[in-house]
Amino acid sequence: MDTNFSADDLAFREEVRAFLDAQFDDDLLALLRGPDGVKSGMVEWQRRLYKQGWVAPGWPKEYGGTGWSLTQKYIFETERALRGIPDVVPFGLIMVGPVIYTFGSAEQKQRFLPRILKSEDWWCQGYSEPGAGSDLAALQTKAERDGDEYVVSGAKIWTTYAQHADWIFCLVRTSQEGKKQEGISFLLIDMTSPGITVNPIHTIDSKHTLNEVQFDQVRVPLANRIGEENKGWTYAKALLEHERTAIAGVGDSKRKLSQIRTHAAQEKWGEGCVLDDPKFASRLAAIEVELMALEFTELRSLASAAVGKGPGAASSLLKLKGTEIRQSLDQLHMDLAGYYSGIAVEPGESWQTIGHEYGSDARVEFMYGRAATIFGGSNEVQRNITAKYVLGL
Amino acid sequence: MNFELSEEQTLLKDSVTRFVSDRYELESRRQYIAEEAGFSADNWRQMAELGWLSVPFSEEHGGFGGGAADLMVVMEEFGKGLVIEPYLATVLLFGGTLAESGNAALQQALIPQIIDGSLHGALAFHERHSRYSFSQIDTRAEKTGSGYRLNGEKTVVLNGLAASKIIVSALDSSGGISLFLVDTDEPALQRTGYSLMDGQQVANIRLNGLALGSEALLGEAGGGADILSRVAVQALVALAAEAQGAMQVLLDTTVEYSKTREQFGVAIGSFQALQHRMVDMFASCEQHRSLLYRTVCSIDEDPSNRDEQDIAKNLHALKIMVGRAGKHIGAEAIQIHGGMGMTDELAVGHYVKRLMMINTTLGDADYHEQQFVELARK
Numbered sequence: 060m061d062t063n064f065s066a067d068d069l070a071f072r073e074e075v076r077a078f079l080d081a082q083f084d085d086d087l088l089a090l091l092r093g094p095d096g097v098k099s100g101m102v103e104w105q106r107r108l109y110k111q112g113w114v115a116p117g118w119p120k121e122y123g124g125t126g127w128s129l130t131q132k133y134i135f136e137t138e139r140a141l142r143g144i145p146d147v148v149p150f151g152l153i154m155v156g157p158v159i160y161t162f163g164s165a166e167q168k169q170r171f172l173p174r175i176l177k178s179e180d181w182w183c184q185g186y187s188e189p190g191a192g193s194d195l196a197a198l199q200t201k202a203e204r205d206g207d208e209y210v211v212s213g214a215k216i217w218t219t220y221a222q223h224a225d226w227i228f229c230l231v232r233t234s235q236e237g238k239k240q241e242g243i244s245f246l247l248i249d250m251t252s253p254g255i256t257v258n259p260i261h262t263i264d265s266k267h268t269l270n271e272v273q274f275d276q277v278r279v280p281l282a283n284r285i286g287e288e289n290k291g292w293t294y295a296k297a298l299l300e301h302e303r304t305a306i307a308g309v310g311d312s313k314r315k316l317s318q319i320r321t322h323a324a325q326e327k328w329g330e331g332c333v334l335d336d337p338k339f340a341s342r343l344a345a346i347e348v349e350l351m352a353l354e355f356t357e358l359r360s361l362a363s364a365a366v367g368k369g370p371g372a373a374s375s376l377l378k379l380k381g382t383e384i385r386q387s388l389d390q391l392h393m394d395l396a397g398y399y400s401g402i403a404v405e406p407g408e409s410w411q412t413i414g415h416e417y418g419s420d421a422r423v424e425f426m427y428g429r430a431a432t433i434f435g436g437s438n439e440v441q442r443n444i445t446a447k448y449v450l451g452l
Numbered sequence: 453m454n455f456e457l458s459e460e461q462t463l464l465k466d467s468v469t470r471f472v473s474d475r476y477e478l479e480s481r482r483q484y485i486a487e488e489a490g491f492s493a494d495n496w497r498q499m500a501e502l503g504w505l506s507v508p509f510s511e512e513h514g515g516f517g518g519g520a521a522d523l524m525v526v527m528e529e530f531g532k533g534l535v536i537e538p539y540l541a542t543v544l545l546f547g548g549t550l551a552e553s554g555n556a557a558l559q560q561a562l563i564p565q566i567i568d569g570s571l572h573g574a575l576a577f578h579e580r581h582s583r584y585s586f587s588q589i590d591t592r593a594e595k596t597g598s599g600y601r602l603n604g605e606k607t608v609v610l611n612g613l614a615a616s617k618i619i620v621s622a623l624d625s626s627g628g629i630s631l632f633l634v635d636t637d638e639p640a641l642q643r644t645g646y647s648l649m650d651g652q653q654v655a656n657i658r659l660n661g662l663a664l665g666s667e668a669l670l671g672e673a674g675g676g677a678d679i680l681s682r683v684a685v686q687a688l689v690a691l692a693a694e695a696q697g698a699m700q701v702l703l704d705t706t707v708e709y710s711k712t713r714e715q716f717g718v719a720i721g722s723f724q725a726l727q728h729r730m731v732d733m734f735a736s737c738e739q740h741r742s743l744l745y746r747t748v749c750s751i752d753e754d755p756s757n758r759d760e761q762d763i764a765k766n767l768h769a770l771k772i773m774v775g776r777a778g779k780h781i782g783a784e785a786i787q788i789h790g791g792m793g794m795t796d797e798l799a800v801g802h803y804v805k806r807l808m809m810i811n812t813t814l815g816d817a818d819y820h821e822q823q824f825v826e827l828a829r830k
Contacts, residue, residue: 060458061749064453130453344828352740362453
């Protein structure tokens with residue numbers, strides 16, 4: 060039993076550090092914080108990763124992946140997070156890419172994969188519907204055949220960054236027969252198709268990230284269907300199970316924790332700083348202990364997968380604990396910011412002159428962070444799944 | 453990176469598992485506790501024969517030279533059976549202090565007797581007002597012409613009644629903590645035995661001007677607190693591993709019970725309210741295991757990479773989690789077992805009581821959290 064990295068892994072870590080430090084530079088940071096940061100900043104960052112050959116660590120080498128071991132992926136992910144570098148936008152690179160190279164036709168692979176790798180297409184995900192959230196298989200967006208096309212009508216909701224997207228991958232109902240999971244197909248839809256309307260949903264973090272996407276008689280070529288008709292649920296499930304090293308968010312939470320420690324050292328408490336407040340110190344310590352444990356829950360899962368035993372039962376906790384820890388940190392950061400956590404101006408505006416510099420960030424992260432226990436299978440659904448498949452209940 | 457047990461560790465684990473399943477039915481355990489020593493002399497002999505009493509001692513002392521991972525393997529299985537024999541008290545606290553004290557003559561004389569099962573010992577570090585501090589004590593060691601004279605009272609000494617030798621901590625004239633080896637048959641030493649809720653037999657030990665030769669001093673005068681904090685490293689890992697075994701049993705037992713116990717015409721395990729609580733028990737159990745592995749790996753690290761600060765931080769974190777996860781899993785196990793969880797007949801309550809004593813032993817979760825916070829500020 061040991062946690063040593065091999066000499067090769069240590070050399071790899073040096074290479075990763077050197078690359079990230081050189082490439083994630085001030086110009087990029089300025090771009091990310093700019094008015095169009097989400098799109099132009101992320102596209103620029105992903106292109107730098109692409110040039111290095113590192114934009115798709117999860118993909119097989121033949122499709123443009125890195126061929127990294129699980130440990131190497133973990134190292135990259137850790138170093139990225141510790142520097143506060145955002146993860147790649149997941150919809151193309153992490154979600155639909157693997158579905159296309161696993162289940163797509165040769166033509167689909169050729170057409171879409173290179174453009175995803177080069178960040179030439181921005182993708183979004185059309186799963187949830189107004190009537191189908193945690194119960195995803197209840198979705199009702201209809202796709203009816205008309206010659207060599209489908210005609211799609213319905214609505215998708217909570218669609219992150221649909222306002223930037225060139226393409227959307229959708230689960231649609233192609234049959235009302237049998238179990239509700241059995242009549243679903245997986246379609247790739249051009250966002251410029253006539254009949255698509257994107258309506259913004261303004262969220263409690265005062266941002267526009269989410270949208271509702273309406274489909275009114277949208278015509279989609281049959282050639283844009285992944286795999287077989289009515290088998291879409293299988294493909295989507297495989298995607299959900301697609302290995303994600305970052306799901307616990309340990310690196311991001313470690314960074315947040317160290318920010319909180321820094322900021323708490325700057326706030327007065329009596330003669331000392333807030334770190335001297337036993338109540339605050341106790342809350343911080345309790346979260347850190349859970350995070351120290353989660354880091355090893357993740358390593359255990361990686362090590363188990365690396366010896367061919369699968370990720371192990373404890374991996375079902377990575378999302379659950381990871382999001383709960385992150386939300387506790389967000390809450391603590393808000394409480395630390397005090398009145399300034401409530402200041403309703405946006406980062407990038409003149410808010411730096413009001414109070415200290417982190418209040419608004421703490422608020423935005425806290426508010427947006429509430430979503431973490433809702434999306435990707437709410438934590439209640441995660442508990443249902445763990446109860447069923449791990450505890451056998 | 454690797455969290456698999458070695459072949460040797462797997463064999464060790466299997467052998468302890470067999471021992472526990474052969475000898476540790478709840479009823480047998482009650483009988484062991486009823487024996488005069490408070491445990492089974494026969495079990496202790498068996499442990500000696502199987503070589504388990506030698507696990508933490510170095511090869512130089514005739515031991516197995518095991519690391520934290522080996523100790524973890526043994527203690528986790530002990531925890532599953534609520535093994536009552538004083539492995540912690542005799543081998544880890546008493547033997548561990550001898551091994552850390554640097555007194556070669558005593559080590560050569562006594563450690564082989566621990567390993568062969570013939571010597572029982574105890575470490576008397578706690579007093580009425582100590583709470584969890586090794587240094588907050590009143591027992592005095594006064595220097596005499598030929599050695600020392602000890603006065604004071606040690607309390608809740610684990611295995612204090614069965615021990616024939618006890619290591620006692622005392623304040624010397626300079627205000628430092630020193631450790632002394634005493635024989636329990638000295639007339640100036642009085643013992644009062646009693647039981648803890650987990651079935652362990654412990655004792656208060658009064659020292660009424662007990663005269664000792666200078667050879668009774670273990671290690672440097674005033675160096676006792678350092679020795680004790682080094683001894684605590686292995687002891688804390690052992691307690692956590694034992695807790696891991698106990699938590700796993702409580703989780704498994706509770707899940708199984710919920711599948712068979714029917715109310716309103718269905719198994720209670722089909723209720724989502726209970727399912728989610730059991731998932732949270734599972735989460736506590738697995739998070740605890742992760743911290744245990746983290747700590748064990750940091751202790752067994754190659755000497756060139758060993759980071760004492762990191763080990764200390766991990767140990768505090770681990771003991772925090774031992775206490776909190778133990779209380780969480782214990783309370784839920786009783787609740788989900790309903791009225792049956794309240795009965796002495798069921799094993800559940802016995803595991804819960806052991807977990808509560810483990811929380812207390814060598815500092816509870818709140819104490820270690822305070823230490824954890826202090827360490828982070830350094």
